[in-house]
Amino acid sequence: MKMKKKWLTSLVLTVGVGLLVSACGTGGNQASSGSGTAGGGTAEKVYVVGTDAAYPPFQMLEADNKITGHDIDVLNAIAEAGGFKVEWKNTGWDPLFDGLDRGTVDIGISSITITEERKKKYDFSEPYFEANQLILVAEDSPVNKLDDLKGKKIGVQGATTGGEVVKKAFGDTYQGLKEYDDMPSAVDDFFNGRVDAVVGDNGVIQYYVKKIKDKKFKLIKDDSFEKEYYGIMVKKGNTEILNKINDGLKKIKENGKLQEIYNQYFNKE
Amino acid sequence: MGTLLGLFISLGKQSSKAWLRIPSAIYVELFRGTPMLVQILLIHFAVIPSIWEVFFPGQSSPEAIYSGMIALSLNAAAYIAEIFRAGIQSIDPGQMEAARSLGMTKGMAMRLIVIPQAFTRMLPALGNEFISLLKDSSLTAVIATPELNYAAMSVAKSTLERYPPYLTEAAVYLVLTLFLSRIVVRGLEKKYSTK
Numbered sequence: 092m093k094m095k096k097k098w099l100t101s102l103v104l105t106v107g108v109g110l111l112v113s114a115c116g117t118g119g120n121q122a123s124s125g126s127g128t129a130g131g132g133t134a135e136k137v138y139v140v141g142t143d144a145a146y147p148p149f150q151m152l153e154a155d156n157k158i159t160g161h162d163i164d165v166l167n168a169i170a171e172a173g174g175f176k177v178e179w180k181n182t183g184w185d186p187l188f189d190g191l192d193r194g195t196v197d198i199g200i201s202s203i204t205i206t207e208e209r210k211k212k213y214d215f216s217e218p219y220f221e222a223n224q225l226i227l228v229a230e231d232s233p234v235n236k237l238d239d240l241k242g243k244k245i246g247v248q249g250a251t252t253g254g255e256v257v258k259k260a261f262g263d264t265y266q267g268l269k270e271y272d273d274m275p276s277a278v279d280d281f282f283n284g285r286v287d288a289v290v291g292d293n294g295v296i297q298y299y300v301k302k303i304k305d306k307k308f309k310l311i312k313d314d315s316f317e318k319e320y321y322g323i324m325v326k327k328g329n330t331e332i333l334n335k336i337n338d339g340l341k342k343i344k345e346n347g348k349l350q351e352i353y354n355q356y357f358n359k360e
Numbered sequence: 361m362g363t364l365l366g367l368f369i370s371l372g373k374q375s376s377k378a379w380l381r382i383p384s385a386i387y388v389e390l391f392r393g394t395p396m397l398v399q400i401l402l403i404h405f406a407v408i409p410s411i412w413e414v415f416f417p418g419q420s421s422p423e424a425i426y427s428g429m430i431a432l433s434l435n436a437a438a439y440i441a442e443i444f445r446a447g448i449q450s451i452d453p454g455q456m457e458a459a460r461s462l463g464m465t466k467g468m469a470m471r472l473i474v475i476p477q478a479f480t481r482m483l484p485a486l487g488n489e490f491i492s493l494l495k496d497s498s499l500t501a502v503i504a505t506p507e508l509n510y511a512a513m514s515v516a517k518s519t520l521e522r523y524p525p526y527l528t529e530a531a532v533y534l535v536l537t538l539f540l541s542r543i544v545v546r547g548l549e550k551k552y553s554t555k
């Protein structure tokens with residue numbers, strides 16, 4: 092009996108480890124582009140860039156611990172165009188802000204929405220991404236704006252703008268609102284028929300549905316949603332680096348590099 | 361639901377027939393040896409949708425609350441099976457032999473003699489299990505089951521207040537578990553006491 096139990100335990104362990112490894116393996120298939128290598132002199136300061144690599148496709152962690160994603164490619168391109176060197180650090184969300192305060196991190200890029208509140212404490216670059224909310228519904232659904240969802244079950248990611256717009260439209264205690272921990276869970280339950288619609292950031296929704304093209308759905312843009320802009324964050328008053336970033340950002344906007352990176356990650360609408 | 365399933369698995373595990381004993385043992389080890397959170401996620405996002413796809417194509421999968429109930433029952437059954445086994449094995453084998461010598465079948469002896477005695481001894485452990493099951497139900501918040509923890513998390517996320525929602529939640533759970541342990545379990549223990 093004892094032997095059998097040991098055998099079972101090891102089976103469970105094996106299966107568990109196997110699942111874990113395979114889950115990591117499917118984590119991402121986008122190869123990272125070269126890190127910001129080009130630059131000027133050798134004595135140049137290397138800027139530490141902090142990010143929270145848990146928000147695909149903007150920033151994510153590969154199986155080999157490399158940080159990749161849309162934001163990473165953008166900042167690397169900016170650094171190349173602006174002529175400065177960067178070093179990546181996966182700090183996590185809260186420590187990123189803390190690191191900027193303490194000076195252990197020079198630049199923050201992590202799909203950070205430019206808000207008035209954050210502007211008081213930090214300086215932001217020009218926006219590099221425009222985010223708006225999209226509604227994901229079945230292909231044959233009659234819904235074509237947010238108001239049409241009244242009385243239906245709506246999946247969102249908790250504590251995001253998607254949840255806020257639904258609460259704003261239907262009230263804080265709206266019964267049909269399902270707040271998930273992450274966007275993929277909400278989208279999964281949409282395809283499993285447990286919610287009638289999903290409201291969320293265009294970037295994340297588009298990336299996710301791009302991976303499951305064979306399913307039937309449509310994306311609706313409601314113009315009543317407020318637009319949000321992602322910016323690159325630096326410590327308040329650090330104009331030296333901010334100017335370099337804005338300079339590089341302007342260049343990659345003009346030469347089409349920013350659009351190129353965008354197309355690489357998202358479907359063109 | 362978990363108690364009934366647990367009883368059958370426990371009997372299966374003690375059965376002399378291998379086709380009953382081995383699956384029961386595997387079941388207990390699987391559900392006791394993997395985190396409940398993982399079980400909830402697996403059942404909600406993988407197992408139930410797959411079953412629905414095969415047997416009820418085109419229909420919506422059942423809501424999160426059912427996934428949560430199934431996951432909690434399956435998990436509790438594994439623990440309860442072990443509690444039953446402990447209870448049954450604590451009864452002197454002489455009881456079974458005596459019942460058999462009076463002409464009872466094995467099933468009758470188990471049902472009429474052994475289990476009623478074992479039940480009294482199992483009550484404290486069962487009470488323990490029910491309390492932890494009640495608390496574990498908070499884990500189903502991850503699949504957006506409309507329960508207490510989900511509500512507290514939702515409030516915390518939208519108001520950015522941490523103390524009020526979570527302390528309220530903790531207080532409600534405490535009231536529920538106190539009720540279970542002081543009133544229900546103690547009451548049952550008194551009722552079935554042999555002293």
